[in-house]
Amino acid sequence: MRRRTGTTPCLATVLVGDDPASVTYVRMKRNRCAQAGIDSRHVPLPSSITTDRLVEVIVSLSSDPKVHGILLQHPVGPHLDERAAFEAIAPQKDVDGVTGHSFAAMAFGRPGFVSCTPGGILRLLDEYQVDLTGRHAVVVGRSAILGRPAGMLLLARDATVTYCHSRTVGLSAITRGADVLVAAVGRPGFITGSDVKPGAVVVDAGYHPGGVGDVDVASVRDRAGLITPVPGGVGPMTIAVLLAQTVQAAARQLGVD
Amino acid sequence: MRRRTGTTPCLATVLVGDDPASVTYVRMKRNRCAQAGIDSRHVPLPSSITTDRLVEVIVSLSSDPKVHGILLQHPVGPHLDERAAFEAIAPQKDVDGVTGHSFAAMAFGRPGFVSCTPGGILRLLDEYQVDLTGRHAVVVGRSAILGRPAGMLLLARDATVTYCHSRTVGLSAITRGADVLVAAVGRPGFITGSDVKPGAVVVDAGYHPGGVGDVDVASVRDRAGLITPVPGGVGPMTIAVLLAQTVQAAARQLGVD
Numbered sequence A, B: 001m002r003r004r005t006g007t008t009p010c011l012a013t014v015l016v017g018d019d020p021a022s023v024t025y026v027r028m029k030r031n032r033c034a035q036a037g038i039d040s041r042h043v044p045l046p047s048s049i050t051t052d053r054l055v056e057v058i059v060s061l062s063s064d065p066k067v068h069g070i071l072l073q074h075p076v077g078p079h080l081d082e083r084a085a086f087e088a089i090a091p092q093k094d095v096d097g098v099t100g101h102s103f104a105a106m107a108f109g110r111p112g113f114v115s116c117t118p119g120g121i122l123r124l125l126d127e128y129q130v131d132l133t134g135r136h137a138v139v140v141g142r143s144a145i146l147g148r149p150a151g152m153l154l155l156a157r158d159a160t161v162t163y164c165h166s167r168t169v170g171l172s173a174i175t176r177g178a179d180v181l182v183a184a185v186g187r188p189g190f191i192t193g194s195d196v197k198p199g200a201v202v203v204d205a206g207y208h209p210g211g212v213g214d215v216d217v218a219s220v221r222d223r224a225g226l227i228t229p230v231p232g233g234v235g236p237m238t239i240a241v242l243l244a245q246t247v248q249a250a251a252r253q254l255g256v257d
Helices: A020-036 A051-062 A082-087 A100-108 A116-127 A147-156 A171-175 A234-254 B020-036 B051-062 B082-087 B100-108 B116-127 B147-156 B171-175 B234-254
Strands: A010-016 A039-045 A069-072 A136-140 A160-164 A180-183 A201-204 B010-016 B039-045 B069-072 B136-140 B160-164 B180-183 B201-204
Touching (some): A010 A051, A010 A234, A020 A039, A020 A234, A039 A051, A051 A069, A069 A082, A069 A234, A100 A147, A116 A147, A116 A234, A136 A147, A147 A160, A147 A180, A147 B147, B010 B051, B010 B234, B020 B039, B020 B234, B039 B051, B051 B069, B051 B082, B069 B082, B069 B234, B116 B201, B116 B234, B136 B147, B136 B171, B147 B180, B160 B171
Parallel strands (some): A010 A069, A136 A160, A136 A180, A180 A201, B010 B039, B010 B069, B136 B180, B180 B201
């Protein structure tokens, strides 16, 4: 990249407040950028910031030609309109895949950036040659940046897709029908052995203190055909997609795509 | 509306080619506009039009202050990039709910227009007080303007949602688990009695020559708890939502929302 353009890709990392997990995630992402030869510009903001001011900061980064990608670390805090802040990210800089523009692109199979965790999950499944066509994929969790886009990406790959969530009745019977089960619940050890069909591919998109995921590994490990580890597994893939998309964004903005 | 603003809402109807079904649909929509006191501006285009030219026409309508809503009749023909044409519709004039902007708004529960057929389905379900929370809704079909947004709207209403489609393996076993079954396949009489759980709510979003839907009424009628008729049912609701959203769009553009 540098050789071709004289420019180093730059990711702006926006962090609101000082939640320890968020601080760690942003540090990990910036360290990985540095290892990959990507610059990062850290933008720490006080937790007392208003939505209007946060949107202003992101609009400013969106129009800054030195910034090629923008990551707003989720969650930003309950008093802020996170969706409004996400939507202030210019589509061509949405390397974390959190805007409605990127979501629709994923759903319609159009050019655009993918949400990093769902995108990382698809890369893992591809790497292990998991055939998705016609298979029943069950996504447990429906957040805007994880569960919902994961389902759309799986649907675009011709899986039959079921979204389950906190209001689902008879969850275990549904997950037991899954050929591919994506746990994106946000509750440690939520998926247990009796929720899993023998031989199923289990993707654990959770991460909790102590390095625990959304899947109870002890009871699931021997039933699953394949299972992603925590730590490892989905987490590093999320960062890898973020980095790859930052380089793509820079290349497109520099016209060397 | 006219009394408050001196302006009559105006829907632009864009029709490419002369497919008889499309001609009929557009005529019906314009007739209903007239009945409701909404102006329509018909824009017939030759089937030989290029995507670039079609996009130009829509961009022009998007910036015309006399036009409050834009309907591009689907399908536009296989040689055209329909998605590119849809995306040329300004979000505030997307009264048919076909843009990625509208899709993301539906998925994230944000302000915006809904796709008319899915929006009409939800209104029908509400009118008949069908409780969706935690119920299993199965959508058969995944088109960008019908199946996919229908699933997103049902998910936003706390249903457990499964998307089935042409590549789904074991379709009938899945549809038999549905409390609410949405047939959006585009194949006459595709859903038969053995696909339906006794007591299920069956929504037929199909329409084929001779007034036949996607559901085989003879075998399904006695099993379903509720079933939408064809003709009638979803079709008129689709147009009702189009008209309501055209008035909403005009009100917003005129600042009397």
